[in-house]
Amino acid sequence: MRILIVSDAWHPQVNGVVTSLQALSTELRGFGHLVKLLSPADFRTMPCPSYPEIPLAWDLWRVGPMIRDFQPDCVHLATEGPLGWAARRWLSRRGLAFSSAIHTRFPEYVNTRWPRIPLSWGYAFLRRFHRPSSVVLVSTERMREAFATYGLSRLQLWRKGVDLGLFRVQEQVPDTPVFLYVGRLAEEKNVAAFLALDLPGEKHVVGDGPQRAQLQAAYPQAHFFGYQQGEALAQAFARASVLVFPSRTDTYGLVMLEALACGTPVAAFPVPGPLDVLEQGVSGVMDEDLRRACLAALQLDRRQCAVLAARQSWQASALEFLACQPLLDGEPVAFEAMQVARA
Template sequence: MRILIVSDAWTPQVNGVVTSLQALISQLRGMGHQVKLLSPGDFRSIPCPTYPEIPLVWNLWRVGPAIRAFQPDCVHLATEGPLGWAARRWLKKRNLAFSSAIHTRYPEYVSTRCPLIPLSWGYAYLRHFHRPSQAVLVTTEHLRGEFFARGLRQLKLWRKGVDCSLFKPLPVAGDAQSDPVFLYVGRLAAEKNLDAFLSLDLPGLKRVVGDGPQRHALQQRYPRVEFCGYQHGHALAEAYQQASVLVFPSLTDTYGLVMLEALACGTPVAAFAVRGPLDVLQQGITGYMHEDLGAACRQALQLSREGCAREAAKQSWTVSAHEFLAEQPLLDGELYMPSVLLT
């Protein structure tokens, strides 16, 4: 098939949405499908005023012609940003079917950054955006139930995976407790709740891999923490391998791919007992979840690295890609029909 994916999130951004889409596109192309991604790099954009790493496309009138030029069999809207809205508007006007996805807890993120905006407004925004979608893809059964309770419909399961050829344990594991390294990987932004981790009194070293709008403030506040910036590929895998525990302090993530990547490298996870960690971790086997994050960190040190890697190896991107394909409507609303020409 000819598959078009529209996303406001793409490289050089580093986040779970980009990681998921990169893995998906690689798998789909490996299956023989033709995949095109429409991203901010294909258009003119300006930096987001409160988050300059995120580009906002402004010449949105070019989105429709770009869709028509590719002649896709199906279209997937990965994000609810300007590009997603422009593609949605063009498709809906022509009564063409599409799928969409909820990758992040957008309402919670907005409320964290702008406390004056009620959570209910964010969910009204999500309901409006996804209402015409034939299939709204979510990562876990828990999220499907939660979003259904918030009034979203057509919710389908699309589980994420991990690249075990890249993220794998060291041949010989070191003694994690002799000089523990507590690692955070991800964006440095308010919604990630970094202070809950960095303020803890823990033995050994705290290391942060990632970047974002809070980096300067956090470095000033926590001078003893090692800030490494973004890491990719083998360098990122090595950061996981060298860590004793991955600390995941977020209270709002829908999933948290970094947890799977860490586990594949044999590194257990410490987190709060909230959605995301609850969907990824097995308490006492691959991680510890506790309302006291410091206690979870210390308990996670006791876990078997071999057990963590063994559990992570059960999840692959190939299975994830097949789940994605199974929920894709063709533009006329049918599944796996011959190519539909656009006019």
């Protein structure tokens, strides 16, 4: 099939959406499908207000002709940004079917950054964007239930995976405890809740974002490494004693799976995301007292963490994605096509 994915998030951004779409595209091509990703790299862009590292496409009149020229069999809208809206508008006006996905808890993020904007406005925005979608993909059963309570419909499960070739157990367990955070340095990620903890050993921070300068100034004892990718990121996970995941608003948290695949247990709050990824007392410790969770996670079996992560491959995730896709005429992808992909 010819599969078009439209996303406002793509390289050089480093986040879970980009990681998921890159892995998905690789697996789909491995199945023999032709995949095109329409991203800000194909357009003129301007910096996102208050978040300049995110480029926003503005010559959106080119979206429709680009979809038409590619002649896709199916289209997936990965984000609710300018490109997603432009593609949605062009497809809807022609009565063409498409799928979409909710990768982030957008209303909670907006409310965290701008508290005067109520959650109800954010969810009204999500309902409007996803209303014409034939299927709306979400990462976990808990998220499907949560979004349904806010009036979103046609929700289906598309679980994420981990690159087991890259993220693997290595014999580099540190003598001194190393507590690691990996992700964007932004207010909604609640990184300060980790950095303010009184913990033994060292605190390592991998990532970047609008809060980096503020956090570095406030917590000079922590080591900030900026964005890391590929083998460097795998090494960062492998050298850590515990991955600390302080966010309360993530829909999933791919970095937890990546850490577990390296044998590194996770400490987190007992909220959606960690509750969906972790097995309490086995692969992680979830506690409203994050310091207590960090110290308890030091005692977990690293080998067991890797065993649990190995169950979730990107190939299985890509097959689940394919099974949810409608063709442009609204028909589901034929079962025979799925059998070819599996072969």
